[in-house]
Amino acid sequence: MxxxxxxxxxxxxxxxxxxxxxxxxxxxxxxxxxxxxxxxxxxxxxxxxxxxxxxxxxxxxxxxxxxxxxxxxxxxxxxxxxRLIPTDPAARAATLARAMIIIADIHPLNNLRMLHYLKNEMGHDQAAIDTWYRHWIAEGFAALEKLAPETGLFGGDTPDLVDLCLVPQVANARRFELDMAPYPRLTRIDGELQALPAFAAAHPEQVKPA
Amino acid sequence: MxxxxxxxxxxxxxxxxxxxxxxxxxxxxxxxxxxxxxxxxxxxxxxxxxxxxxxxxxxxxxxxxxxxxxxxxxxxxxxxxxRLIPTDPAARAATLARAMIIIADIHPLNNLRMLHYLKNEMGHDQAAIDTWYRHWIAEGFAALEKLAPETGLFGGDTPDLVDLCLVPQVANARRFELDMAPYPRLTRIDGELQALPAFAAAHPEQVKPA
CATH class of the missing domain: 3.40.30.10 (Glutaredoxin)
Structure with a gap:
């Protein structure tokens, strides 16, 4: 065991x-x-x-x-x-900076404790919360799209930390019906990643308790 | 130059x-x-x-x-x-996790773009925004206080990444009049850090354009 x-x-x-x-x-x-x-x-x-x-x-x-x-x-x-985070200092800084767009500047604004606070303490309805949710993803994804490679993954041939952060964030974006059309590179990369067994097995629907 | x-x-x-x-x-x-x-x-x-x-x-x-x-x-x-982030894997993980409480789970919820959105898009007055601001610092600081050392700095004898994140966040807390009484360890560490020349010279009032 x-x-x-x-x-x-x-x-x-x-x-x-x-x-x-x-x-x-x-x-x-x-x-x-x-x-x-x-x-x-x-x-x-x-x-x-x-x-x-x-x-x-x-x-x-x-x-x-x-x-x-x-x-x-x-x-x-x-x-x-x-390796998921490069060891070369310049490559490492680029990878960490891209990942932090999601880890720090999108996700914490949209997690469950935040949504509960907006509803229960600030008195917002679901429509206002949905708009909030999409706004912060759209702002972060606009930057990340400009930093995304034209071909291949963020990690090149194999996934890196940015790729690991991207797939869960795109899943959230889709759940809240964000229009992904402005982000063709992120959409392509997400698709390629989801086809990989390590990503597919980690999908929420695969681990959801019965 | x-x-x-x-x-x-x-x-x-x-x-x-x-x-x-x-x-x-x-x-x-x-x-x-x-x-x-x-x-x-x-x-x-x-x-x-x-x-x-x-x-x-x-x-x-x-x-x-x-x-x-x-x-x-x-x-x-x-x-x-x-060195600001330890190289030993276990110590490094602990330092990064503590720092991320501020970097990801407090600060992005309270920065300027967020405060503008709450005011301009969500229609909140300053009192509601101040309450919001203090709420997320208080939640993060409550956890960080439990993880803070009884003596010395987060980095021990010399500052580490957590100490670097703490001082700016405490400055924000004071600016928004958060009661620091529940966080005696953080208050003590902040005081010791502020006495160091590297911290004092970086203070906002020292670099504010004339």
């Missing part, structure tokens, strides 16, 4: 990134589904291990790792095949 | 982080003040170099680097003294 445990939620984008990374690196793990709607991420025994009370958390090598970027960087250092 | 150029805005937290990093590493640079209120970050010649149209951008080694985390990681790889 594997002693690698991934505390995740089927619809969490950050969890989805880590599932792809684990699959690409061939790391066997057991999923511990953590239902955000039931607030299982705020249970005392979970918060004792992860004070932020968010998913994902990866238990590996005796450590409890949090934050998808930190987890993927750790996996890349300890299990470097295949 | 130094050929290192930092495109920044005096009140930008992400720029403030990079100023501290440059000072700690003793890298001489020229600041290129980029007035966010005048939308200079959306000027065509700037956006051609940084499609996101955000600050900071660091021109160094012939590269245009964006996103504070990517910039600091690059500086750490190419100018490793003093």
């Amino acid at each position: 594997s002693d690698v445990l991934l505390f995740d939620y089927w619809r969490s984008s950050a969890s989805y990134r880590v599932r792809i990374a684990l699959n690409l690196k061939g790391i066997a793990y057991h999923a511990v589904p953590t239902d955000l709607l039931a607030r299982e991420q705020k249970a005392p025994d979970y918060v004792a291990r992860n004070p932020q009370g968010l998913v994902p958390m990866l238990h590996i090598d005796g450590l409890d790792l949090t934050q998808s970027l930190a987890i993927i960087d750790y996996l890349d250092m300890t299990r470097p095949d295949p | 130094s050929d290192v150029l930092l495109f920044d805005y005096w009140r930008s937290s992400a720029s403030y982080r990079v100023r501290i990093a440059l000072n700690l590493k003793g890298i001489a640079y020229h600041a290129v003040p980029t007035d966010l209120l005048a939308r200079e970050q959306k000027a065509p010649d700037y956006v051609a170099r940084n499609p996101q149209g955000l600050v900071p951008m660091l021109h160094i080694d012939g590269l245009d680097l964006t996103q504070s985390l990517a910039i600091i990681d690059y500086l750490d790889m190419t100018r490793p003294d003093p």
Whole structure:
């Protein structure tokens, strides 16, 4: 039995990134589904291990790792095949900067705690929330489209950290009916990535509890 | 004359982080003040170099680097003294995860583009925006306080990436009158850091255009 445990939620984008990374690196793990709607991420025994009370958390090598970027960087250092973040400083900076467009400047504005706050504390209806949601994806994707390669993946022949972040974010964009026409390169790359087994197996519908 | 150029805005937290990093590493640079209120970050010649149209951008080694985390990681790889992100995988994962609480889960929710959207597109008054602002800092700081050391800095005897992110975020918290009493460790660490010359010289009031 594997002693690698991934505390995740089927619809969490950050969890989805880590599932792809684990699959690409061939790391066997057991999923511990953590239902955000039931607030299982705020249970005392979970918060004792992860004070932020968010998913994902990866238990590996005796450590409890949090934050998808930190987890993927750790996996890349300890299990470097295949490499997801380049080691050359200039290439690494470019990859991290592109990934942060999604990790910092799109996703945190659109996750569940944010949507709940807009609804419950700010009193917005679903239409206003949907507009908000699409606005921040559109703004980030406009920049990312300009930085996307004309052929191949963000990582070239093989996926890198940006590719891992892209697929979950495009899935969210489609769920909220964002028009993807302005982003032909992102659409093409997303399509190529979704055909890869490591990405397909990580899809939310594949890991959704019955 | 130094050929290192930092495109920044005096009140930008992400720029403030990079100023501290440059000072700690003793890298001489020229600041290129980029007035966010005048939308200079959306000027065509700037956006051609940084499609996101955000600050900071660091021109160094012939590269245009964006996103504070990517910039600091690059500086750490190419100018490793003093080290700001540990190289040991477990320590590195812990540092990145703590930093991401601020970089991804507090700051993007509170930056200028967000505050403008809440006001202009969502129709909120300043009181609602202030409450929003404080809410996300309080949530992130509650987690970070539990992860903060009882003595010393996040980086131990010398500042690390978390310390670099903390000081600008505490400055924002104070500006929006967040009660810091629930965060005694963060308050203590912030005070110790502010006494360091590299931090003091990077303070917004020190770089504010006349």
